Amino acid sequence: MLTPFDESRPIFQQIAERIEDDILNGTYAEEDQIISTTQFARLFQINPATIVKGFGLLVNEEIIYKKRGLGMYVTVGAKEKIMNKRRERFYNDLVVNLLDEAKKLGMSTEDVVAMITREKEKLDQ
């Protein structure tokens, strides 16, 4: 089945992440209505209950909220909230792992910093 989701971990979490990505990249602005459960189900051929669960995660984190009878809307301040959460994850998942791996390979912190600086310069050119 065609699905952009990784079938080996819970889909509802990936649905929440996808909506978060859409808020970060500007697909949805604050106070915009997001895609409906039915549309989402049809688009990706996913059981509606799974989507409701994914949206539920975001409602709990106050990233989206329900307007009764209308649908789900992006909360004011949602983008900031997601960015803070992602920064924390960036540190935990990427920075910590990066330094662990560097240590295994016998690289110093200075080596790592130098590599990052070099790469950033290349990108900026």
Add this chain to the structure above:
Amino acid sequence: MNTVLEVKNVSKMYGRVDAVNSLSLDLAEHTIYGLLGRNGAGKTTLLHMIAGGIFPDSGEITVHGKRLNKGDVPTQCCYVRENNHYPKNARVRDVLQMAAVFYPNWDAKLASQLLGIFKLNPRKKMRQLSRGMESMVGNMIGLASRAPLTIFDEPVLGLDVLMRERFYRALIEDYAEYPRTILLSTHLIDEIATVVEKVFIIESGSLLMEEDVEHIREYAHLVSGLNSALDEFVAGKKVLHREGYGNAGMAIVYHGITESERSQAEQHGLMIEGVPLQKFFAYLIEEGQTHE
């Protein structure tokens, strides 16, 4: 939620073979279920009994609160068989007309839309249809019946990839607007993995597992690394399968893993990955076999 179907300790023998062995399961309203099992696991026998085609040797089947007696056909139930036997000389449109009379919730508009989506010519006779097109006629009836309990037995057999996609899409679309209880019986697991909410896994006529698919995705992990670290990690956890090579090995673990457990395991050089439903099913069945 209300129970739509109740199967209680149902058994059926063919000669000396236990086709279904003291099996129990409940289906709630507004849910799509998967009935998974290998060929010959007893799926079709179970479905025939639910649909009233054959009667169990023992046990009870209750559909919409009414217990099935011998010869009863459950009301408000549409069973799309793997080998549907519509009259060979009937045209597709005649078959649809019969179905329209038979199912009280029949939606003629949906049926005519599906004719187009599934590329079926209503003037064709059933005997002129390919295996896949014949399946599609059954699937169309299953969807347009909007029966509160709809059962599909191997609905995509003989269909090409495009038509399979169209069937699943039509199913999800219509279900999203008209929720009901749907049971999809299949051995093609990865195709229905995102469509179903809950699965029943059966093997040799018995129920091996009954679980939410999202729960399985959360719990099933493939952990690999050095055996010493692996032993420590799997202690107290349910292991479905274990395999080794030299000092290293891998285990299929069925257990929740917290963030701190995960990072600790990674510190010890273990790798933790998810397991797709299809793989999980294979390991589960294999494990059942070695215990026989």
